[in-house]
Amino acid sequence: MMIEVRNLKKRFGSLPVLQGVNFSIEKGEAISIIGVSGGGKSVLLKHLVGLINPDAGEVFIDGQNIAGLSERELLPVRRKFGMLFQGAALFDSMTVEENVAFILNRERKTSPEDIARRVEEVLDLVGLNGIQKQKPAELSGGMRKRVGLARAVIYHPEILLYDEPTTGLDPIASDTIDRLIIRVVQKLQVTSIAVTHDMRSARRIGQRILMLHEGRIYADQKPEDLFKSKDPVIYRFVNGISELKKDDEL
Amino acid sequence: MTSFAKQQVREWFDGVGRGAILCGEIASSLFRAKVAWRDVLYQMYFIGVKSQSVVAITGAFTGMVLCAQTAFQFHKVKMDTATLAVVSVGMGSELGPVLTGLMVAGRVGAAIAAELGTMRVTEQIDALRTLATHPIDYLVVPRFLATLLVMPLLTAESVCLGILAAYIVAVFLLGINPTYLWYNMLHYTHTNDMLTGMIKTFIFGAIVAVIACDKGLNCPQGAEGVGRATTEAVVYSSITILISNFFLTMLLQRLLP
Numbered sequence: 001m002m003i004e005v006r007n008l009k010k011r012f013g014s015l016p017v018l019q020g021v022n023f024s025i026e027k028g029e030a031i032s033i034i035g036v037s038g039g040g041k042s043v044l045l046k047h048l049v050g051l052i053n054p055d056a057g058e059v060f061i062d063g064q065n066i067a068g069l070s071e072r073e074l075l076p077v078r079r080k081f082g083m084l085f086q087g088a089a090l091f092d093s094m095t096v097e098e099n100v101a102f103i104l105n106r107e108r109k110t111s112p113e114d115i116a117r118r119v120e121e122v123l124d125l126v127g128l129n130g131i132q133k134q135k136p137a138e139l140s141g142g143m144r145k146r147v148g149l150a151r152a153v154i155y156h157p158e159i160l161l162y163d164e165p166t167t168g169l170d171p172i173a174s175d176t177i178d179r180l181i182i183r184v185v186q187k188l189q190v191t192s193i194a195v196t197h198d199m200r201s202a203r204r205i206g207q208r209i210l211m212l213h214e215g216r217i218y219a220d221q222k223p224e225d226l227f228k229s230k231d232p233v234i235y236r237f238v239n240g241i242s243e244l245k246k247d248d249e250l
Numbered sequence: 251m252t253s254f255a256k257q258q259v260r261e262w263f264d265g266v267g268r269g270a271i272l273c274g275e276i277a278s279s280l281f282r283a284k285v286a287w288r289d290v291l292y293q294m295y296f297i298g299v300k301s302q303s304v305v306a307i308t309g310a311f312t313g314m315v316l317c318a319q320t321a322f323q324f325h326k327v328k329m330d331t332a333t334l335a336v337v338s339v340g341m342g343s344e345l346g347p348v349l350t351g352l353m354v355a356g357r358v359g360a361a362i363a364a365e366l367g368t369m370r371v372t373e374q375i376d377a378l379r380t381l382a383t384h385p386i387d388y389l390v391v392p393r394f395l396a397t398l399l400v401m402p403l404l405t406a407e408s409v410c411l412g413i414l415a416a417y418i419v420a421v422f423l424l425g426i427n428p429t430y431l432w433y434n435m436l437h438y439t440h441t442n443d444m445l446t447g448m449i450k451t452f453i454f455g456a457i458v459a460v461i462a463c464d465k466g467l468n469c470p471q472g473a474e475g476v477g478r479a480t481t482e483a484v485v486y487s488s489i490t491i492l493i494s495n496f497f498l499t500m501l502l503q504r505l506l507p
Contacts, residue, residue: 051376078380085377090377091377103382106381
């Protein structure tokens with residue numbers, strides 16, 4: 001088991017966000033996590049990489065429980081992860097090249113020539129080779145996310161996390177990101193977890209979909225089963241219906 | 251105690267606790283992680299070189315006004331030639347470090363808090379953490395070391411310019427005899443006066459860096475949060491410098507009489 005979450009609980013002040021989340025993910029699986037906005041999807045994702053400490057419960061990564069580890073103890077665990085943030089979170093004081101090569105420059109184990117070559121490779125993978133010298137402020141939202149993805153994959157992580165990868169993008173840019181994620185997962189053979197409320201995206205990216213509802217995993221199904229589900233909660237969410245009327249056919 | 255006062259006290263203790271934890275983390279990072287000296291050098295340029303004009307102007311004009319005011323009072327008791335000695339001791343042990351500390355708190359403390367605060371609200375600090383980089387190692391330690399290293403240099407510059415400007419005012423504007431003025435300054439200014447100032451400025455540098463980094467790293471969400479963190483960094487650093495200066499003066503007077 002690559003990732004296992006047991007009875008994860010988290011509250012912010014008086015607001016309970018996660019109320020006992022349980023699931024597990026095998027190596028190489030591609031998972032989509034769906035749920036309403038503000039329902040705790042991003043909070044759940046951040047628990048997996050230790051960005052947030054749980055109030056209770058356990059998060060196992062490759063058999064190691066990371067709940068309660070110190071920031072310094074988490075560093076080697078995080079080396080297994082690559083994460084694409086909702087707003088890409090590129091370092092705005094650096095060029096695209098410096099952003100993408102950040103971890104390699106920090107580790108100082110790779111020669112500058114090799115770093116330049118690897119930056120070129122990953123920018124090629126995301127279709128943005130040639131923009132190495134540009135600053136993040138000069139890029140569009142879609143381009144920023146693609147650079148964020150390049151930064152996340154350059155050091156060949158075992159697990160890729162995507163936080164709302166298509167939010168705020170037009171349908172064509174969303175399609176590009178979806179295809180890119182699928183290509184990256186296939187090419188690099190990584191375990192991938194995407195948090196999204198974009199149903200089209202969730203269906204395309206995920207081999208399995210987890211639905212977070214009221215702080216718990218409400219459904220854990222294959223996309224084809226989930227989208228055919230007659231369960232009112234799932235049906236309303238995947239079809240974007242705010243309130244079920246009597247004549248709505250389930 | 252009213253609930254407002256209780257909240258203020260709680261916030262104050264929270265801040266002190268966070269500052270202490272941050273100091274511990276900085277110490278741990280200095281022992282356990284490699285210091286990125288290139289980043290320290292860059293920060294020294296930003297904090298030191300870029301602060302020179304403001305520190306120089308502050309030092310020079312403070313020296314000038316201190317000289318003029320001292321000379322006006324000393325003239326009444328025919329002690330004009332002791333003016334530069336007062337300026338030298340005052341600038342070296344009190345005004346130089348305090349005013350440099352306040353200027354650096356305003357310019358550098360605000361910049362550090364705003365930069366780290368923006369990084370926090372745009373998830374850049376979380377991105378750093380996912381890239382297996384400790385924010386203390388990468389963001390805080392270089393700024394802390396750079397502030398610590400440049401503060402004595404900036405203070406020395408401010409004190410020298412203050413004395414020089416005071417000398418010019420005393421000799422060329424007020425017509426005080428330069429030989430006695432210079433002799434008295436050397437006679438009444440002791441190494442310990444300057445050492446006191448240097449020790450203080452070192453501590454003020456640490457205060458500015460720790461408070462600014464703490465405010466930035468714990469910045470509330472949104473543009474308002476960044477603005478508040480920046481203001482608090484400047485206000486709290488300035489107040490802490492002023493309060494600690496009194497206690498440091500009393501302590502150092504005993505240690506370095």
